[in-house]
Structures are given as C-alpha cells and as structure tokens.
Amino acid sequence: MSSSCPQCGAPTTSQNEPLNSTVLTDTGTIARCLKLMRTNEPPQVSEMAYIQAVLSKTGAQLADLDGKIMHLKAQLRQLEDERAVLAEYHAENTAVVSPVRRIPPEMLAEIFSWTLPFSDDFDECNSVRMKMEKSPWTLGQVSRRWRAIALATPSLWSLVFISGKAAANSRPMIEAHIQRAHKLKIHFHGSSPKIELFQLLSEHATCWEELDIQINATLAPRLAALRGQLLSLRKLWIRWDNPDSQHAVESLKCFETATSLMAVRVDYGLRPLPVFFPTHQLTVYRMCCPWNSHREILNLSPNIVEARIAVTLNSPQPDGQVVNMGHLQRLSVYPSNVLEYLRAPATTRITISSWEPSQENRVTSDLDTFLYLEGLPDANTTAGILGKYPSITSIALVFTGGGHKKLTAAVDAHSTLLTHGNTLAFPQLQKIYFASRSPLPFPINYAPFLNMLRSRWTALHGAGFITKGAGTGPDPVTLEGLNALRENGLKNFLESMIALPQECLQVCVGKIE
Numbered sequence: 001m002s003s004s005c006p007q008c009g010a011p012t013t014s015q016n017e018p019l020n021s022t023v024l025t026d027t028g029t030i031a032r033c034l035k036l037m038r039t040n041e042p043p044q045v046s047e048m049a050y051i052q053a054v055l056s057k058t059g060a061q062l063a064d065l066d067g068k069i070m071h072l073k074a075q076l077r078q079l080e081d082e083r084a085v086l087a088e089y090h091a092e093n094t095a096v097v098s099p100v101r102r103i104p105p106e107m108l109a110e111i112f113s114w115t116l117p118f119s120d121d122f123d124e125c126n127s128v129r130m131k132m133e134k135s136p137w138t139l140g141q142v143s144r145r146w147r148a149i150a151l152a153t154p155s156l157w158s159l160v161f162i163s164g165k166a167a168a169n170s171r172p173m174i175e176a177h178i179q180r181a182h183k184l185k186i187h188f189h190g191s192s193p194k195i196e197l198f199q200l201l202s203e204h205a206t207c208w209e210e211l212d213i214q215i216n217a218t219l220a221p222r223l224a225a226l227r228g229q230l231l232s233l234r235k236l237w238i239r240w241d242n243p244d245s246q247h248a249v250e251s252l253k254c255f256e257t258a259t260s261l262m263a264v265r266v267d268y269g270l271r272p273l274p275v276f277f278p279t280h281q282l283t284v285y286r287m288c289c290p291w292n293s294h295r296e297i298l299n300l301s302p303n304i305v306e307a308r309i310a311v312t313l314n315s316p317q318p319d320g321q322v323v324n325m326g327h328l329q330r331l332s333v334y335p336s337n338v339l340e341y342l343r344a345p346a347t348t349r350i351t352i353s354s355w356e357p358s359q360e361n362r363v364t365s366d367l368d369t370f371l372y373l374e375g376l377p378d379a380n381t382t383a384g385i386l387g388k389y390p391s392i393t394s395i396a397l398v399f400t401g402g403g404h405k406k407l408t409a410a411v412d413a414h415s416t417l418l419t420h421g422n423t424l425a426f427p428q429l430q431k432i433y434f435a436s437r438s439p440l441p442f443p444i445n446y447a448p449f450l451n452m453l454r455s456r457w458t459a460l461h462g463a464g465f466i467t468k469g470a471g472t473g474p475d476p477v478t479l480e481g482l483n484a485l486r487e488n489g490l491k492n493f494l495e496s497m498i499a500l501p502q503e504c505l506q507v508c509v510g511k512i513e
Contacts, residue, residue, distance in 0.1 A: 101145075108146070109153040112139055116159060137173075157181040158209065162188045162197050171197065178204050183232060189214030189239070198222060205229040216241035220249045227254040234260050235284075238275060239267040246273055265308070290315040291341070298323045306330040309338055336373075336381050339388070348391060352377065367431060370394040374437075376402045379413035386426045394431035394462075407436070408445060415448035420455035430459065435466035446478040457485055 029050050036043055043051060095101070103111075115135035131137070136156040140147035150156055157180040162170070174197060178184065184207045188198060195218060201208075205226045211233060215223065219241075236255060240246055251274040255261060261277055263284035279300040286308035287294065294309055295318075305327050311334070318341050328344040332351040339350075348369040371385055371392050376399060386392060397414055399407050411434060418425060418432060434449065446465070453463060474482065 105149050105152075108149050109156070112136065112150060112153065112156055115139070116156065132173075151180060154180060154182040158183050158185045160184055160186045160188075160201065162186075162194060162201075170194075171200065174200060178207075181207070183207055183209035185210035185235075187212040195219065195222070202226060206231060208233050210235040212237040214239050214241055215249075216245045217247075217249070220245070220252075224252065224254050228257050230255060230258040230261075232260055233258040235263040236261060236277070237265040237267075249273060251276065268312070285309075288312060291318045291338070292316065295321065295323055295341070298325065303327055308332040309342075310334045311338060336377070336385075339385060347389060350385065350389065350392070367394040367396070370396060370431075372396045372398070374398040375400055376406055376410045377414070379410075379417045382414060383417055383426075386429075390428060393428055394433075395429055396433040396435065398435045398437055400437045411444065412448045415452045418456070419448075419452040425456070427459065429456075431462040432456075432460065433462075433464045433466060435464075443475070446474050450478050450481045453485060454481070457488065 029047060033043070033047060033050060033054075035041075036047075112135070136150055139150040139156070157177045160174055160177050162174070178201075184201070184204065186201060186208060188201070189212065198219060199222070202222065202225075206229055208230055209232050211230075213219075213223070215238065233255070236258070238252070253276045256276040256278065258277060259281075262281060264277055264282055265284075265286035266275055266289070268287070268289050279297055281303065282301045283303055284306045285297070285301060285304050287297070288310035289312055291311050292315075294311065298304070298307075298309075302325075304325060307325070307328060307330070309332070320341070322341055322343050325342060325344040326346065328342075328347050330349045331342075331344060331347050332353065333339060333342075334352060334354050336352045339352075349372075350370070351372040351374075353372070353374040369392050371382070371389070371394070373382065373396070377397060382395075382397075386395070395418075397410075399410055402410070414434070418429065420427075432452075449465060453460070
C-alpha cells in the first residue's frame with residue numbers, strides 16, 4: 001500500500017523518501033500541484049518547471065524499478081524451471097516405489113477382470129459395445145507392464161459383444177479377442193446381426209463357453225450347422241429376433257451334443273419350439289413355456305439347483321403329476337400354483353414374480369433363506385408356501401397394482417397372517433419386509449402391520465416397510481408405537497416406515513441387539 005509524506009502530502013518510495021524530495025520548490029507550489037492532480041484545471045506557466053522536474057525524476061525511478069523487476073522475473077523463471085525439473089524427477093522416483101508396481105501379476109490380472117461387465121448380467125452385456133475406449137483395450141494403454149499382463153490373461157478377452165449396431169471396424173477387434181482368449185463368451189444379438197461376424201465366430205465354435213444369441217431366420221441354419229462342435233459350451237441363452245423368425249425352424253438340435261452344457265435359458269417367443277440339450281447334466285434352468293414342456297424337461301434333469309419356471313398364458317392345466325427336484329435350492333416361478341406340482345425339499349429361496357427376477361435383490365440381498373412374492377399375493381397361498389417350506393426364515397412381500405383397496409387388503413391380510421397368536425404365525429421367520437414398488441399417494445392403515453411387529457419383535461432380526469418415492473407416511477399413533485419398539489430394541493425401524501423422496505427403493509433394516 002502506498003503512503004504520503006506527512007509534510008507535503010507527496011507519495012513516498014519504499015524508503016519513505018518523498019518523490020519530490022530532490023525538486024527544490026516551496027510548499028505552496030507542491031500543494032498547488034497536488035490539487036491539480038485532483039481536478040481538471042490546467043497548470044500555470046510558473047508551475048510547469050516543477051511538474052517537468054517531477055516527471056523526470058519519477059521516469060528515472062520507474063526505469064530503475066523496471067530493470068529490477070525484469071531481473072527478479074528472470075530469477076523467478078529460472079527457479080520455476082529448476083523446480084519443474086526437480087518435481088518431475090521426484091514424481092518419477094515416487095512412482096518407482098509405488099505399491100502399485102509391487103502388485104503381483106496374478107493379483108493385477110484379477111483387478112483387471114473387475115473392469116469387465118459381468119457376463120451373467122444380460123442387461124449390462126446387451127448395452128456394451130466393443131470399443132478401444134473400454135476394457136480390456138484401455139488396460140494396455142497405461143504401461144508396458146499392464147499391457148503385457150493384459151495380453152497374457154486370456155480371460156480378459158473372452159467376452160465378445162456383437163449387436164445389430166456393430167461397428168464396421170469391429171472385425172479386427174473380434175479377431176484379436178479370438179486370438180488372445182482360450183474360451184469365448186459370446187453375446188450375439190440385434191435386429192440385423194452381422195452374419196459375416198457370426199461366420200468368423202463359428203470357425204472357433206469349439207472354444208465357445210457361453211452363448212447369448214438372438215436368432216433370426218437367416219441365422220438359424222448357420223447355428224444348426226454347428227452340431228457336434230459346441231463341446232465346451234457351458235451356458236446358453238436363446239431368444240428370437242421376432243415371432244416370424246420361428247416359422248422357418250422346426251427345432252434346434254445343435255445343442256444336443258454340447259456335453260459341457262450346465263445352464264440353459266430359453267425365451268420361446270411365439271411358440272414352444274423344441275430345443276434339444278443334454279438335460280441330465282443341467283444345474284441352471286430358466287424357461288417360459290407350457291407346463292407340459294417344463295415337466296418333460298424337469299423329469300429328465302435331476303441335478304438342477306437353480307430354476308426359473310414361468311408357464312405361458314393359456315397353457316393347459318397341469319394334470320396333477322408332481323415333479324421331484326431333490327437338489328433344487330433357488331426357485332423362481334410364475335404363477336404361484338406351479339409350486340403345487342413341484343417337490344423340492346432342499347429349496348431355500350423362492351421367488352414368485354411375473355418377470356425374470358432381478359430387482360428383488362435390493363430387498364433380499366442380506367437374506368439367506370427367503371420367500372419373495374410380488375404383485376398382490378393371496379394370504380392363503382403365502383401360508384401354504386411357508387407351511388410347505390419350513391426352512392424359510394425370511395419373507396419379502398412387494399405389493400404392486402390393484403389400487404388402494406386391494407393393496408390395503410393384501411397388507412392387512414398378511415399382517416394378520418404373520419401376527420403371533422395366530423396358530424399359523426410361522427415362528428421360524430426372523431426377517432419380514434413389506435414393500436411397494438410404486439409411491440403411495442393414499443394413506444395406509446399401518447395398525448395391523450404394527451400389531452404384527454409388536455407380537456413378534458423379540459424374535460425378529462430385521463423388519464421394514466419399504467416404499468419408493470414420496471408418499472404418505474405413518475400416522476401419529478403408528479409413529480408412537482414404532483418409537484416404543486425402537487426403545488425396546490428394534491433399532492432403525494422408524495426410518496424404514498417413512499417414504500423418502502428418492503428414486504430407488506428405500507430399505508432400512510432393523511436389528512435386535
């Protein structure tokens with residue numbers, strides 16, 4: 001900050017010397033010139049000599065200061081350049097001792113594998129395109145070591161994604177994947193699949209380990225020609241481009257000789273087209289077809305541990321014959337009466353839903369054994385399932401559709417069913433979740449649900465009423481009852497009863513301490 005001389009008011013230098021100290025004149029002239037600086041008045045002739053002297057002196061001082069500044073700037077630039085060189089050298093040495101460099105190659109390869117989409121996540125795989133900007137290609141752009149490890153890890157190159165929008169330059173990338181991978185996990189689908197790319201992959205059919213394929217009329221005969229070559233195939237998902245694609249195909253027998261096949265999913269589309277595969281070795285089965293087709297396959301598949309059994313609409317009613325599935329552990333069915341025709345004593349997870357289950361994991365991710373029902377389940381049906389499978393220790397009910405009256409009735413009926421004091425209260429249940437997949441714009445009578453909690457709270461390990469989006473929360477009486485339960489040990493339950501304005505499902509788990 002600049003300062004002024006206390007005697008004459010002129011600006012001073014850093015040494016507190018007035019800038020006009022070497023200009024001899026009276027104080028009146030100095031004061032007059034300072035006034036001129038603050039007005040637009042012209043100077044008098046007698047004042048010009050003083051002003052010219054000041055200009056000469058300040059000009060010389062400015063030149064001197066400019067020289068010093070230039071010198072200091074040159075020194076600063078030199079120091080900055082030296083610092084940049086030293087900082088780069090320091091960073092290079094820091095990188096040398098970085099723990100990342102000491103990660104063993106096999107561990108780094110495992111980390112690399114987590115950058116890939118999961119081949120079991122079909123929705124994720126369907127959205128993937130093979131690009132240089134995506135893994136595994138980006139891994140080779142970091143360092144020579146990373147590139148060497150990526151190229152030496154065949155599993156990183158096994159996933160091959162081809163859709164109707166496959167880029168024209170994707171063939172070289174696919175060829176690179178084929179060359180570097182030992183086994184291939186192929187996702188081939190789209191309304192206009194690239195037949196020439198399928199032909200390229202077919203030349204390596206013996207290396208196919210997984211196949212997710214959307215078939216059309218042009219592709220079907222080329223697929224049939226692979227019979228006897230799919231000896232390494234372990235997972236299969238078949239679907240159809242459109243209903244017309246099935247008309248030209250009577251059956252698919254190319255998978256009948258796939259001796260390693262263990263997991264099968266078939267979406268039949270318009271009609272149940274016969275697909276032949278070695279049923280005796282299947283462990284995973286997912287199909288939507290008439291019950292008679294299910295029964296025929298399941299009777300020949302004694303080793304299934306996971307199944308999705310969806311019966312198509314307008315199918316003939318089952319004839320009452322029960323299918324024994326002694327190894328089945330995880331089961332998803334629709335409609336619920338399918339369970340009447342299955343005997344599966346080892347089952348620990350049962351899902352009843354109209355579509356392929358995926359969203360229920362948000363509710364059941366922490367549950368070991370559970371019954372998951374979606375829609376407006378009938379309480380008597382729920383009671384029958386819990387009675388048939390006493391090993392189930394958790395239940396999740398996701399109410400959808402039906403409007404206020406039906407939803408409220410379903411909540412009330414299941415709350416009453418699960419209330420202790422009822423002879424069918426199922427004491428083995430340790431976790432109970434009710435949920436609505438849609439916001440609740442109307443008030444819900446939480447009293448039956450609260451009574452159910454009060455009757456079982458000493459045995460509960462977790463509970464919740466889960467909602468989506470903003471809606472109507474509990475009434476004051478219910479809140480008071482919930483607070484009482486919290487004070488008695490059912491922790492964090494109050495939050496789960498209030499619908500929060502967020503897009504995802506709100507799940508809060510209560511724990512007994």
